[in-house]
Amino acid sequence: MVGLLCRYGIGQSEKAAVRAFGRIVSAEELADDLLERLNLDEATAAEAPIGLVLRAFCQELARVVRWDFLPGWPAALQARWSECYLAGAVAEFPFIAVETLIGLCHEHLFGERAMVHRLELDIERALVRLGWCLGGLMAATSVEHEQNFRLAAEDGDPVLGLPNRRRFLTLLAERLASLGAGRQLGLVVLNVEWGRSVDVLALDERDHLRLALSEVMRGVLRPSDILCALGDDEWAVLLPDLRHAAQVSLAGHKLVDACEALRSNSFPALRARFCAGGAAAPEQAGGPLALEQAARSALVVAKASGRPFDIYGGEIVVKAEGDAMFETEVARALESQQFQLYLQPQVALPSRRVVGAEALLRWRRSDGRHVPPPEILRVVERIGLTPLLSRWVVQQAAQILATLTAGGCDLRVSVNVVADDLNDPELPLFIRQTCDTWRISPSRLCFEITESGFVSGEAASAETLRLVRQEGGRLALDDFGTGYSSMDYLRRLPLDELKIDKSFVDRISVSESDRAIVELMVRIAHTFDLEVVAEGVESVEAEAALSLMGCDLAQGYLYAPPMPVAEFVAWWNGVEAAVPAAGC
Structure with missing residues (x-):
């Protein structure tokens, strides 16, 4: 404070002049005049919350005449002034108030007299210097708040007020650098997977939910623990300051339990799954990124x-390394076209005439193990290769149809599409171009969609399906009865088949x-003029029951397992030789 006073030229004589003025005019009288001049009387100020804090600031400012020049x-x-600034006051207000105050001091000193004394001029000069000194002090306070706001915006979550990812990495590095001997730093990463009910919440309701979760997590943590919002x-x-890694497990379980209790008690209509992973340094990781990666690996498991x-x-560790190796192997397998499409026949009931086949994804790893298709698809989706795989499947299916045609087999082939495919506006054009390349009719390709795949991005999905159908492709609703809105889809989608x-x-x-x-199901499908395909037929009894119901087609191990294309053609030739099939 002494340095600031010296900067504005306020020495002992100026301090004495201010004290002298304090004996002429009381702080209370000066405050009343200042409030009246700034239109901050009690009634007017009460009309808005900011008026009350501005009034309190002006009353405090008028006490300058009593200042003993201590801090x-x-x-x-x-x-x-901080209260005023945080309440929304403009940064220029302290200067307005100071200027008005100096004007009042001038009036009290000189009134309307033409003659003034040298002492009075010295008092006024001291008050002016002090006024601008106080204005500078308030300006510095405003700048400090602006810097804090900027740092909060850069390093904090704007809704929760918690450190964001950027600040989290800085804190993590600082805590690791200051880690004491024999102590450990624990890290827990908690993730929540919401049901679709959360997607329809308004933004303020989502913010309220996140705030509630943050508060309940704070409630189970120690004062020294630091909660951050990563997303x-x-x-x-x-x-910080853990004695054993087991304390990380205790904290992780407490956090998950607290979140689930909050959801169950305060938001029972919402569905969610809370999971967390933890790690400790230096026992399980050395650097900040390694520690975070370790906690995230535990979260994945x-x-x-x-x-x-x-x-x-x-x-x-073993699983994380295995998963990383498997992801790399899947990506390489797709790039080098190690995947294959096997064909499983679809037969008409009750004649067992072969009318089509479903193309099923198959892959044998370098160790000879066959990988289940769902496992392949999960990894492909996780590493962002779904569009590439889907286009490869369409191309392979078209090539297979060309091969079947060359072998005298005029069948149709079904392929599966996923949610990402339905949101691809270029898919219909790609299908037509592929069919033109292999000189096959798009009507011999059937695209099977699952109900769960259609749920995400419904409007875009419906338009893509309409365009596929317009290009001549057939559409089938797969896994009927296992999804969300089966009946509604039958009414709204341009379908040709229904698969039970x-x-x-x-x-x-x-x-x-x-x-x-x-x-x-069969009756409903026929009501909508859909062909019905029963999947997984493995017994003669099931086949007989489906025939009696009027099911159109069947697919399953009763007829044949999925097989490579060459084996399928040979199998088909054998079936044709034994039971001639019309139309082939």
Whole structure:
């Protein structure tokens, strides 16, 4: 404060002049005049919350005439101005107030007299210098708040007020650098997967939900723990000064339990899954990025295993390395075209005449193990190669149809498409161009969509399907009855086929209720002029029951397993030789 006074030329004589003025005019009288001049009387100020804090600031400013030039009063004035600034006052207000105050001091000193004394001029000069000194002090306070706002915007979540990812990495590095001997730094990364009910919430409701979760997490943490917001649905907690890594597990379980309790008690209509992963340094990782990667690896394992929490360890290290190796192998397999499409025949009921086949993805790893298609698709989706795989499947299916045609087999082939495919506006054009390249009719290609795949991005999906159908392709609704809105889809989508899921077909020969459900599905499909395909037919009894119901086509191991194209052609030739099929 002394340096600031010297900068504005306020020495002992100026201080004496201010004290002299304080004996002429009281602080209360000066405050009343200032409030009246700035139109901040009590009634007017009460009309808006900011008016009350501005009024308090002006009253504090008028006490300058009592100042003993110790640091206490300027600090009080700064605190009053901080309240005003945070309430929304303009940064220029302190200068307006100071200028008005100096004008009032001039009036009290000179009134309307033409003659003034030298002492009075010295007092006025001292008050002017002091006024601008106080204005500069308030300006510095405003700048400090602006810097804090900027830092908060850059390093903090704007809704939660928590450190964001940028600040989290800085804090993580600082805590690791200051880690004491024999102590550990724990890290927990918590993720929430919401059901679709959260997608329809208004933005303020989503913010309220995130705030509530952040508060409940704070409630189970120690005062020294640091909660950070890494994303809309992800948090991280730094756990400094731990004695043992087991404390990370305790904290992780407490966080997940607290979040689930909040959801169950305060938001029972919302569905969510809370998972967390943890790690500790230096026991399990050395640097900040390595520690975060370790915690995230544990989080991935927790999600995959269905557990609420996992901590990084030997098993997780092996799994993380295995997953990374498998992802690399899948990407290379797709690039080098190691994948194959096997064909499983579809036959007409009750004649068993072969009318088509479904193309199923197959891949044998370098160790000879066959990888289940769902496992391949999960990895392909995770590493962002779904569009590439889907286009490869369409191209391979068209090539297979050309091969079948060359062998005298005029069948149709079905391929599966996923949610990402339905949101690709270029898919219909790609299908037509591919069919033109291989000189096949698009009507011999059938695209199977699942209900769960159609749920995401419904409007875009429906338009893509309409264009595929317009190009001549056939459409089938796969796994009917296992999704969300089966009946509504039958009404709104341009479908040609309906495929009954294997889970229903398996039980029709042993369960009357399942038989009744399948029979109802067949009737409904025929009402919409759809062809019905039963998947997973493995017994003569199931086939007989489906025939009686009027099911059109069947597919399953009763007829043949999925097989490579060359084997399928040979199998088909054998079937044709034994039972001639019309139309082939």
